[in-house]
Amino acid sequence: xxxxxxxxxxxxxxxxxxxxxxxxxxxxxxxxxxxxxxxxxxxxxxxxxxxxxxxxxxxxxxxxxxxxxxxxxxxxxxxxxxxxxxxxxxxxxxxxxxxxxxxxxxxxxxxxxxxxxxxxxxxxxxxxxxxxxxxxxxxxxxxxxxxxxxxxxxxxxxxxxxxxxxxxxxxxxxxxxxxxxxxxxxxxxxxxxxxxxxxxxxxxxxxxxxxxxxxxxxxxxxxxxxxxxxxxxxxxxxxxxxxxxxxxxxxxxxxxxxxxxxxxxxxxxxxxxxxxxxxxxxxxxxxxxxxxxxxxxxxxxxxxxxxxxxxxxxxxxxxxxxxxxxxxxxxxxxxx
Amino acid sequence: xxxxxxxxxxxxxxxxxxxxxxxxxxxxxxxxxxxxxxxxxxxxxxxxxxxxxxxxxxxxxxxxxxxxxxxxxxxxxxxxxxxxxxxxxxxxxxxxxxxxxxxxxxxxxxxxxxxxxxxxxxxxxxxxxxxxxxxxxxxxxxxxxxxxxxxxxxxxxxxxxxxxxxxxxxxxxxxxxxxxxxxxxxxxxxxxxxxxxxxxxxxxxxxxxxxxxxxxxxxxxxxxxxxxxxxxxxxxxxxxxxxxxxxxxxxx
Ligand code: SF4
Ligand code: SF4
Ligand code: SF4
Ligand code: SF4
Numbered sequence: 073x074x075x076x077x078x079x080x081x082x083x084x085x086x087x088x089x090x091x092x093x094x095x096x097x098x099x100x101x102x103x104x105x106x107x108x109x110x111x112x113x114x115x116x117x118x119x120x121x122x123x124x125x126x127x128x129x130x131x132x133x134x135x136x137x138x139x140x141x142x143x144x145x146x147x148x149x150x151x152x153x154x155x156x157x158x159x160x161x162x163x164x165x166x167x168x169x170x171x172x173x174x175x176x177x178x179x180x181x182x183x184x185x186x187x188x189x190x191x192x193x194x195x196x197x198x199x200x201x202x203x204x205x206x207x208x209x210x211x212x213x214x215x216x217x218x219x220x221x222x223x224x225x226x227x228x229x230x231x232x233x234x235x236x237x238x239x240x241x242x243x244x245x246x247x248x249x250x251x252x253x254x255x256x257x258x259x260x261x262x263x264x265x266x267x268x269x270x271x272x273x274x275x276x277x278x279x280x281x282x283x284x285x286x287x288x289x290x291x292x293x294x295x296x297x298x299x300x301x302x303x304x305x306x307x308x309x310x311x312x313x314x315x316x317x318x319x320x321x322x323x324x325x326x327x328x329x330x331x332x333x334x335x336x337x338x339x340x341x342x343x344x345x346x347x348x349x350x351x352x353x354x355x356x357x358x359x360x361x362x363x364x365x366x367x368x369x370x371x372x373x374x375x376x377x378x379x380x381x382x383x384x385x386x387x388x389x390x391x392x393x394x395x396x397x398x399x400x401x402x403x404x405x406x407x408x
Numbered sequence: 409x410x411x412x413x414x415x416x417x418x419x420x421x422x423x424x425x426x427x428x429x430x431x432x433x434x435x436x437x438x439x440x441x442x443x444x445x446x447x448x449x450x451x452x453x454x455x456x457x458x459x460x461x462x463x464x465x466x467x468x469x470x471x472x473x474x475x476x477x478x479x480x481x482x483x484x485x486x487x488x489x490x491x492x493x494x495x496x497x498x499x500x501x502x503x504x505x506x507x508x509x510x511x512x513x514x515x516x517x518x519x520x521x522x523x524x525x526x527x528x529x530x531x532x533x534x535x536x537x538x539x540x541x542x543x544x545x546x547x548x549x550x551x552x553x554x555x556x557x558x559x560x561x562x563x564x565x566x567x568x569x570x571x572x573x574x575x576x577x578x579x580x581x582x583x584x585x586x587x588x589x590x591x592x593x594x595x596x597x598x599x600x601x602x603x604x605x606x607x608x609x610x611x612x613x614x615x616x617x618x619x620x621x622x623x624x625x626x627x628x629x630x631x632x633x634x635x636x637x638x639x640x641x642x643x644x645x646x647x648x649x650x651x652x653x654x655x656x657x658x659x660x
Contacts, residue, residue: 104584104611127582136580285659288632289623290575290597304570308556309563311439320570321580327623328571341625341660374579376588376597376632 076241076248079227083115087161089244093195093236094157097132099125109160118162120223123204124368128298129160129167133174133190136321140186140305143315151316155190162199166207166368168215170298171196173364175216177301180358195236199223206369208382213366274353275346277384284342286377287325293371293379294323294348299364302329324348349381413463413561416448416483417493420476421503421531422469425548426494427451430466433551436558443562462487464561466544466554470496470503470531477529477537484538489566491557492534492543499619499651501547504531507652533653542566545600547617547650553602573597573621574614578605586613593638593646598624619651626658 078086090096098112099122107125109132112118139151163171178187198220203209218237221228230248232238241248294300304322309315322329324347330338338344352365365381372380419427431452433440446452447460465487471477484490495501506515507530516524534540544553556567574596578585586608587594594613596605600621607614620626633643647654 102582104582105589106582106584108582127580131580136577286625286628286631288573288597288625288628289621290573292575292579295576295579306568306570308567309559309565311436311443311555311559311562313562315559315563321576322572325623326572328569341623344623374585374588376585377628 076230076250077227078221078230078248082227082247083118085247086244087112087115089240089247090159090161090195090197093240094159094193096159096161098161112161120162120199121202122162123201124164124166124207124370124373126296126370126374128170128296128368128370129163130170130174130298130301132158132160132194133171133178133187134301134303134321137318138186138303138320139316139318141307141317143307143309143317145314148317150185153186153189155193157193157195159195159197161197162221163196163217164199164201164368165211165215166209166366167298168196168198168217169209169213169366170368172214172216173299173362173366174301176359176362195240197221199228204369206373206380208367208369210367274384275350279384280342280346283379283384284340284345287341287345287379288376289325289327289341289344290376291323291325292374292376294325295321296370296374297352298366298368298370299352300348304328324351345379349384352381353385412443412445414445414447414461416460416462416465416467416487417446417452418448418450418465418467418479418483420467420469420479420497421472422494422496422501424451424468426466426468426497426546429494429548429551429554433555436555440558444558460486464489464491466491466493466557467534468493468497470500470533471537472503472529472531474525474527474529480534480538489541489561490534490538492540494549495545495547495617495619495650496531497534498543498545499653500531500533501650504533504652505648505650507531508648545618546603550603570602571622572601573624574599574601574603574605574608574618577601577603578608578614581605581609583608584611586611587636591636593633593643595629595647598626598629615649616647617650620654624658626654626656628659630656 087096096112097109099107099119100110100112100117101119102108102110107119107122108127109125109129141148142151175191178184179191196217198217200222218234219240220231220233230241232241300323302322302324303319305317305319307315307317324330324338325344330336330344338347353363355362355364417427417430448462465483467480467483467490469476471480492498496503500507512528512530513524516528542557544557546553560567578596583605586592587596592613594608595616596608596614598620599614599616600618603618630643634640
């Protein structure tokens with residue numbers, strides 16, 4: 073694999089190089105102090121040492137509220153997604169792995185047209201990171217990426233991972249210096265707490281009872297999760313005999329999620345809470361057995377009551393003492 | 409041509425804010441008037457006949473007088489669908505905020521300087537008295553919810569409902585969390601969403617104007633706020649501003 077060195081001073085030129093592929097969005101700090109992916113106009117906007125964004129890149133592929141059908145003259149028509157060409161610059165490995173997982177869900181046997189329409193207009197540029205207290209990761213997992221930048225002191229080691237990535241690099245030959253030395257880059261990553269759990273042993277963990285007692289069902293863990301993709305579909309008739317059908321983020325923490333005519337699959341808070349983690353660690357068919365937690369740590373960090381699923385797994389697999397929930401949650405998207 | 413559905417829009421003890429939501433639909437009003445017959449709307453000066461029947465009655469306000477109760481019963485009898493329109497109708501609302509704190513008769517004496525009428529009712533939600541077919545929450549309600557209801561009535565149905573808390577929309581808008589990041593008394597986790605987190609999006613805490621969300625873990629929100637240093641009485645006062653009837657022990 074060809075690797076090239078991009079000196080820090082060439083970053084602006086590199087961003088310009090990306091422009092023909094779409095509007096460049098990258099990690100930045102919003103006015104309200106939240107770290108988010110947003111349009112970038114100069115390297116100064118970029119927060120290269122960010123830990124994680126509050127809302128993951130799924131917002132570009134599965135917007136919170138997404139019209140899917142319109143009804144006019146008694147006829148339903150697809151509502152094609154508004155999908156401009158977009159470059160996502162500076163995604164961490166976990167978020168790239170999350171996109172790879174979402175690709176499996178939404179581009180599988182029966183591709184989702186809205187997702188597919190947005191996905192094909194996306195160019196992904198990854199960026200190496202430093203782990204924080206909440207995240208862990210398994211670099212061996214597949215990641216969706218066109219170019220990856222390993223950060224070092226005075227620049228980046230750039231590696232193409234797709235034909236598009238190769239093409240971008242060939243268009244910017246003057247920017248890259250060939251590198252014969254590997255700058256020291258890698259901070260040790262926190263290993264993932266568990267492999268698969270086909271026997272669902274963690275379901276019996278007594279910690280669930282405590283977690284179910286304190287979970288507020290606020291949904292923050294799922295809203296912030298890069299691989300939580302559940303949605304609710306609702307249709308609103310309009311005043312002119314037409315209507316709109318839309319989908320909106322939903323999750324198993326909410327009561328309606330498990331309700332069907334005449335019953336409820338997950339009556340208790342415990343069932344609802346555990347179901348999310350079951351999905352993360354065990355998967356559903358056809359992705360049964362595929363871990364969908366990429367270890368970004370967002371859920372633990374955003375939870376107002378400090379629920380951290382690593383504790384459940386630690387106890388089950390390593391026989392550790394159950395950790396108590398932390399006294400104060402530490403907030404959402406601020407850069408530490 | 410199909411008969412236009414007949415609407416009644418009325419208010420009990422309330423500020424008329426919910427009815428104003430209807431008048432605020434400037435863009436939609438011509439279409440609404442074209443599709444519906446708004447035959448009883450005292451605020452808008454149409455008073456209807458005595459024996460009139462309605463396809464739907466949208467009623468705001470809490471029940472707090474004998475007259476309120478009579479109006480509510482009359483509209484219930486006259487309407488196929490009765491819609492609790494706004495937080496007061498659903499939960500008692502602002503008028504009921506001190507229900508638990510002070511004696512009604514005492515309050516009456518100090519405000520009106522005379523003995524209270526016999527049939528004084530502590531401001532209460534509709535469901536204490538009549539069957540309610542649908543409700544629109546909010547103080548005031550969102551225009552979009554009202555338009556969705558009217559559109560659905562035309563289609564012969566009722567709109568789909570949601571049950572996520574304010575936090576869900578708040579997070580999706582990438583707001584800074586006032587509860588966690590700024591240590592403020594935000595009720596978002598236990599309040600019904602649908603307002604697109606109006607208040608937190610402008611840096612103001614959610615005061616709970618849309619009432620409890622169905623899966624609210626009330627006891628834990630209380631515990632969390634106490635842990636974060638808020639005073640129990642302040643929390644209760646804040647929580648009862650729009651909904652007096654919280655069960656503070658509720659976990660499930
Ligand atoms: S963020 Fe925490 S409190 Fe909120 S739903 Fe998730 S686990 Fe429950
Ligand atoms: S479950 Fe939590 S740590 Fe895992 S991917 Fe989702 S938000 Fe990140
Ligand atoms: S600011 Fe309030 S509504 Fe928004 S996430 Fe925080 S607690 Fe929830
Ligand atoms: S954020 Fe809370 S107080 Fe503000 S409109 Fe929404 S429900 Fe009402």
